[in-house]
Amino acid sequence: MLTFVLKRLLVLLPVFLVVSMVIFMIIHLVPGDPIDSMVQIGSSPQQREEVIAKYGLDRPLVAQYLFWLGNVLRGDFGEAIILRRPVADLIAQNLPSSLALGGLALIFSTVVGITTGALAAVFKDTVFDRAVMTLILMGSTLPSFWLGLLFILVFAVQFEWFPVSGARSWDALVLPVLTIGIAGTALVARVTRVAMLDVARKDFALMLHAKGVPNWKIQIGHVMRHALLPVVTILGLRIGWILGGAVTVEFVFARPGLGSLLIHSLNQRDYPVVQGCLLMLAIAVMLGTLLGDVIQASMDPRIRDGVR
16 A cells, blocks of 8 residues: 555656646736735835845746745745735644635535435436436536525525624534535535446346345445445545635635635735645645545555556
8 A cells, every 4th residue: 555655646746846837837927017016115126126136036937936846845835925924824824724614515515425326326217316416417507606695695694594704603614614515515426326326237236136135235235335436536536626615615705714815815916825825725636636546545456456
């Protein structure tokens, strides 16, 4: 297993380098001069040159990237232009809130998605199956920001069951978790249903039917276990994407977190913070993919043996 993990890390290394390069280049290609955000109005040309030299913006772009990447590898993401604080401190301050939101949304989408997908497969072509598929279609097409605003209007404003915004209590997590989790639930349920129907056509499942084993025992005890491999792959990818989805949801619900930090930094053109947030989201996606691969390999030794 250690060999498998190391090989997966080696595969992710060039991915990390490419992603970091893309993030760095995007920030430098956006309209506007970042120096305008760093200097005060009325500053002299000499003060402007001092700021340029301080941040190394007078060097070639490749040299700037290598310098920035070297600092990132040491845990130094630079200093925020507006708040004048280390970017790493700002990320560390806001990341736990995003992890709590994303973690609860992942648990919700996993439990509800696997359950509804499995039931839809067991009761294939019934009213329940068609209802679940309709809800899956709706859940996978609704934009998260629109769904969040709808939840606020109905459950926070109309019924006053939950707070409109903020993070003062645990009940303030309910609507954001549902907003992020519903799209993930639809995806997990669809993958679970398709995988279980595919496994149910295998020879071993047909043989169990021929032996008179009850259908629910075959589905739950045998088919579901073999159908979880593609579901695990999806869940690994969802770890990173859920944090990405938190960007809009945290803004809609006015919650502190990595998403709110990213949007506020974009509005203030605080490019070091934007770079740090985007890189953290990319790392979350890569780590989620790695975790999904490791769980798959532990469930199916053939995957682990295939990389030797």
